[in-house]
Amino acid sequence: MSAAAVARKDFLDVRRAKIVWFVVGVYVLLTALFFVQVRLADAGGPDGPPAVLRALWNVAFVGAVFVPAVALVSAYLAVAGERESGSIKFLLSTPITRRDVVVGKYVSRAAVVAASLALAFAVAAALSAVWFGSLRTGTFAGIAALTTVYALAYVAVAIGISASTASRAQAMAAALGFYFSTNVMTLVDGMSALAALRYALNELLGLGVGEDATRFLGVLTNPTQAYLVAVQLAFPAGFMDLPAADGVAWYARPEVAVVVLLAWLVAPILFGLRRFERADIG
Template sequence: MEWTQILTLAAKEFRDRMRNRWVLAVALVFTVFSLVIAYFGGAQQGAVGFRSIEFTIASLVSLVIYLIPLIALLLGFDAIVGERERGSLDLLLSLPITRLELLLGKYLGLAAALTLSTLAGFGLVALLLWQRIDTAGLYHYAGFMLSSVLLGLAFLSLAVLVSVVARDRTRASGLAIALWFFFVLVFDLLLLGVLVGTGGRFGGEAFAWLLLLSPADVFRLLNVFSLDDVRTLYGLASIVPTSLGSPGVMGGVMLAWIALPLVVARWRFK
């Protein structure tokens, strides 16, 4: 495996995203939504204005779970199948480059664009609010930003897998949207439905571990257990073991969600 070819492909993908203003657009979306949530998130309780970093993170977690997976899936669903439809995939593979190098180059370039837009968007909010956040708050906010990047990379891995498996862009886009609906909306409803329907007899003890089967829930646990106020707000402390609240454990699970889809995509592409 030659890293020169991989980095060349990654740089080309990154330049394409920068050229079409994709990174700027996503960063602005994150900044605007974050500022609105920071200042108007407490309007339902009759309070307007920045309250605390804990409350802001709790509100941003819900935003990130809905927005970043969708952006990542839409960013990467045509990474391979798009090249196939345009007829450029055979040309790329005729060059002295392996399929693994092509796959990693595509993924790293898209990952760099997604990471830059995420950090730029949320980082600008931190700069605007830094006078109202103490050192501990900045530390937790930095952890939130890092976990947001990991969530995006996990769904980008799923998008690349979809792009390898699908036969055309139409099927790939449909599979990407289906994955978003399943992991963001349907998965939690299924777990709750099983718990309620069986009166807690089935899945009760395994509920916390089943949450690890969704990267969106891993992200939620990673941020819920980082702050006591946020943990109480979500009400998960009573049903999720403290061991699962370890940032190291949850970070490892998120890294597995990033690596495993890429391993499967590499096997299928090969």
């Protein structure tokens, strides 16, 4: 038995989980509703941004909020659930390693999440073609690719959490804590950890740290912030008053955010695997 065998078995199990498909269904519905909203409002006019771009901008925003929920719900119990039930002991009694378990679980949960995103973007593509007569292929492909990487980064976080915890309650608490601190509070700027850091460095200590430096710290420590910066690459220059590339430091540019987002695919898995390999399963 190997990581591939673990992935196949786990995929069959997770696809029967109703809560996963409920969350996926809500995300697909929200994606469609954002297109409906732009279609009904049609406020761009001939001098405003094209409707399809505004709809895709909305898709990126709802993705920033909701994709992490889809990923975390799909994967946070992947290992911890089996540890609590005791079934992990049987799994490890076969010729597989703990690394096989973690990697296999990640592959299966990532496949489920990627499939849900493919469905959502298929709906978005159909609505774009029917309602707006244009798909804006470059922008659409860029958003789809970056959103998928973003989702898989949160799957990696969920698997890392699940491999690091011994019970459902611990995994749920850690997943909720991570979601609120890196997602919900990020979108409320005054409540975010980055806002607190900016206040401490500049207001309390008077260090005068620039906006680019604090922006980079946010990107480095927060996958949601990295996604929101990286997704700017998908849109044409000047859209929605996005900052020009030459107006920010190199380390605060969207290209760097993409690299950081890719790093989030690996780092949580390595952390969780290290903890899982040292855990006393009993």
